[in-house]
Amino acid sequence: MPFTFIPTLYFSEGLAYILVNTVSVILYKKMGISNTWIGLTSYLYLPWVLKMLWAPAVDRFATKRSWVLVMQGLMAALFLCFAFMLSKQTSLNLFFVFSIVLFSLVAFVSATHDIAADGFYMLALDNKQQAFFVGIRSFFYRVSMLFGTGVLVVLAGRLETSHTVSYSWMKVFLIAGGLYGLLALYHRFILPKLATDHASRSADTTIVKKTYFVEVFRSYFAQPGVLPVIFFILFYRFGESLLLKMVSPFLLDGRGVGGLGLTTVQVGWVYGTTGLVCLILGGITGGWLISRFGLKKCLWPLVFSIHLPNLFYIYLSHAFPALPVVYALVAVEQFGYGLGLTAFTVVILYFAKGEYKTSHYAISTGIMALGMMVPGMLSGYLQESLGYFHFFVAATFLTLPGIVSIFFLPKALLAPVAK
Helix, strand or coil: CHHHCHHHHHHHHHHHHHHHHHHHHHHHHHHCCCHHHHHHHHHHHHHHHHHHHHHHHHHHCCCHHHHHHHHHHHHHHHHHHHHHHHCCCCCHHHHHHHHHHHHHHHHHHHHHHHHHHHHHHHHHCCHHHHHHHHHHHHHHHHHHHHHHHHHHHHHHHHHHCCCCHHHHHHHHHHHHHHHHHHHHHHHHHHCCCCCCCCCCCCCCCHHHHHHHHHHHHHHHHCCCCHHHHHHHHHHCCHHHHHHHHHHHHHHHCCHHHCCCCCCHHHHHHHHHHHHHHHHHHHHHHHHHHHHHHCHHHHHHHHHHHHHHHHHHHHHHHHHCCCHHHHHHHHHHHHHHHHHHHHHHHHHHHHHCCCCCHHHHHHHHHHHHHHHHHHHHHHHHHHHHHHHHHHHHHHHHHCCHHHHHHHHHCCHHHHCCCCC
């Protein structure tokens, strides 16, 4: 029964990711870290970039189910450690160092969890089910984002009105740790034990083991059309990735430095709640459209839906409109983002084939993370050099490589033969 585990599996996959890569930005901004340093924390994408290197180990040792359970338990422990760290009075420099270490560990564990969870998904569902459930899994992945950037951020903002920033956010990570403990316990009893979910480990020699790893990468890069697909993965979200890291600082910064001057609670509602609800609806709509009409017919409308709404941030940074207008524009932008991201997900799912499909999907998502990490690391420096208005102009212009990449995708990938 996929409905019993796909929602919670992808909720657990998304929550750690959003806490490390998005909620951390709000925390750092509230703690007084500069935009340049916040941008550089995009290196936390690195485990999702490099996970392709240890994805074969997840294929080879133990079951995907076992990996999922162990990684969720580790994330519970790490978030509880983060809450303990926030409960202590430390200097800003020590806080930054300790938090980066803990976020790095969470990122590594979460990336490993993603490999196992995505592999379990592909083993448990056939191709038709995968296409159908891509919208469902995206929905609950986004629900985790809604919970992280909406519920938890609003909670922190409410607590900030009567407590210190560190105490308020300590409560947030205490909740995150407890939740991962509950998810690990739930999945211990709910995740099915699949006949196809088994370790490929055998009594091979070291040379054969090395050959196995080499074969995983060789088979991926030997696929027809691999270079255009890699270009697509790297650049489809390039402009969006540049913009993404600076949206929360833009919403929080005062008018004097070009921001909108919103409170933590308002950011939680505007971007983390209203925006994410629309993103979720966009993801569900995108999944339904692709399953109904096929990727080939839907691709271009979905591509433009993710890129054109970036123009809204240029307007917001120029006109500084009233809060209801901010709500509306962010909502439309996030709906379009959800539509366009579904198309991206389906492309890389279709590109993962054969015996090593788990590892192939991990390689693709690793390349995707690289395409997000590099612009993210540059975003803070560029924003502080250009100001918010010109930064958003540059980010919008840099969506063009992603649009161009569509022309070079293999035609067979857009209309795959059902297996």
